[in-house]
Amino acid sequence: MNLTGRKALSFIHDDFEDLEYWYPVYRLREAGMVVETAGEGAGRIYHGKYGVPAAADLSFDQARSDDYDVLLVPGGWAPDKLRRFPAVLEITRAMNNSGKIIGQICHAGWVLISAGILDGKRVTSTPGIRDDMVNAGATWVDEAVVVDGNLVSSRRPPDLPAYLAALLDTLTAR
């Protein structure tokens, strides 16, 4: 699998789930992709729930959805912050409208809920936000990974191997 030259964007904010941010980022780089991270400003350093650091490469406002093939939304508490930025929701909607692959894990679904793109979709997430996902119109299932069109979702860190396998399969099938 060689995805050299294809690009992914990850969102980031404080208290991201350390492995849910880093495993997908490193994994797509291993597959040859360029992965960039958008936060509140270029160079800003965020820390995961456990304290693993990660830097933003560009600001939410600088990120252009047309530049990317994949959007990654990490879990942890970061999604509670991310959903408050209009630019985050605009990028999410634009990439969804273009049929770009969107990966969400754990609490990441909060961002997709606020972007208004889950109605009628089959998804999973941490059970903690199942009710929010259902209230947003999604069909929620308790599986390690769920693929519905361009949306790939997983529940929690131990699902990361299944999550990335499915995300890469979906990407290479295009």
Place this chain on the structure above:
Amino acid sequence: MNLTGRKALSFIHDDFEDLEYWYPVYRLREAGMVVETAGEGAGRIYHGKYGVPAAADLSFDQARSDDYDVLLVPGGWAPDKLRRFPAVLEITRAMNNSGKIIGQICHAGWVLISAGILDGKRVTSTPGIRDDMVNAGATWVDEAVVVDGNLVSSRRPPDLPAYLAALLDTLTAR
């Protein structure tokens, strides 16, 4: 790449480098492998430098080198502890003598030094232990990943994509 049914063993101790333990573990699981972790006792919980937890599945004394195709040694400060356990060094030597693949990253080289298996080998590591690696008889180079026979080595977390790509290539070439 499907390595279903093949097995890897990772060592663990406190203050492991969080991503250097977890990325290889999840990545080999994504490739279909079973990955088990040996610590001081089955069920014992360790915490990485940043606090990400990880559990031991079995004790160093319970781990049988014949059961595994790959040995993973994470970095961080854990190797300073790991090298003090005779069973850790015995497993490392036995797997090396059998030509099994051994992956070492960052400070992991301390374990291989104490196992006495680096003389004449070409390796990398964190620059912090370069002198220890050279004094153990290795040729040290500053590259993201170095493969010398069954030994695969890397320097630090950002090298993880290159490290696992090389480790999996080496494994599937057999």
